[in-house]
Amino acid sequence: MRSSRPCPMIISTMESLIMIRLRPLATIGSLCLAVLAWHIYATSFGHALVFPTPLKVFTALLKLLWTLETYRIIAYTLGRLILAAFMAALFGYLLGLLAGRYAWVEGLFRPWVTGLRTLPVVSIIVILLVLLPVRNQVVYVITFLMLFPLIYEAARQSVLQMPVDLKDVLALEPNTWWFRMVHIDIPLSLPTVKTTALQSVGLGFKVLITAEFISRATPSVGHILFTGTEMIDYTPVFAWTLLIIMIVAGLEVLVQRLKAS
Structure with missing residues (x-):
């Protein structure tokens, strides 16, 4: 049964x-x-000015979404992110490939990459504020410096993790370093570096806003947050924070789709 x-x-x-x-x-x-x-x-x-209610914040958020100036400010911030991320990806990728291939290149950049990965972001921003004459330059440089080690290390590790059989074949072939980079290193490392670069977009956006807040770069999302805290009116600060969360969530969805493609 x-x-x-x-x-x-x-x-x-x-x-x-x-x-x-x-x-x-x-x-x-x-x-x-x-x-x-x-x-x-x-x-x-x-105290509604310091800690507003959700209804008041959501009302302010709707006003932001219906204001053209909001999108202009977001466009400036995202434009800075795209430029800094592109430069970090370009230099980090090329130098990471060279560091994976040549030990002396890795030794040359090791202290700088280690320092950038360990130093607090705020400390670097303060130092750059002293060194750079224009405050708006700080946001580009700090975003570049935070993303560069991630791309660099991903490219370097992808070269080091190359299959042993392929390394043996390359050792027997009298190919130039340029031929190996273009025809072997780049095709093998590109998927890993692409994933790392896409995953670092959200981090770069948050670092960029932090740099904008401290340096008071204008026009920028960080400057709007700074103005709200300076005026002790936290309703726009909360509204912009929700908007930032929405932007980061949108970036994450875009990154997942790009990774899937």
Whole structure:
């Protein structure tokens, strides 16, 4: 007599489908709880300028979305990000390939890359404010310096992790360093470096806004945040923060699609 119990594979599949369906509901529920806690704390705080309620912040956010100046400021900030990220990817990729191929190049850049990866971002920004004559230059340089080590290390590791069989074949062939870089190193390392570069976009955006805030570069998102804190009116600060979260989330979705393609 056959058992009437359902197949374990069918049960596992049904459980997976249920979990997938519940995931968006769990996310929405978590956000609702956060907004509720925000509202309770804001009303008990009793100072709307310093800690505004969610309704007041969302109203300010809608006004931002309907203002043309908002998109002009975002365009300036994203333009700085694109330029700095492009330069960091270009130099980090080429120098990382050379460092993976030649030990003396790796030794030359090791202290600088290690220093950039360990020093606090704020310390570097303060030093650059002293060294650079124009404040707007700081945001480009700091974003470049924060993204460069990531791309550099990804390119270097991709060369070092080349299959041993391929290294043996290359050792027997009298090819120039340029031929090896163009026809071997770049094709093999490009997928890894591409993934690293795309994943660093969100980090670069947050570092850029931090640099804009400290250096007070104009026009910029960071300068808007600085102005709000200086005027002790945190409603626009909260509204812009929500807008920044939306931008970063949009960038993450774009990055995932580019990685999938």
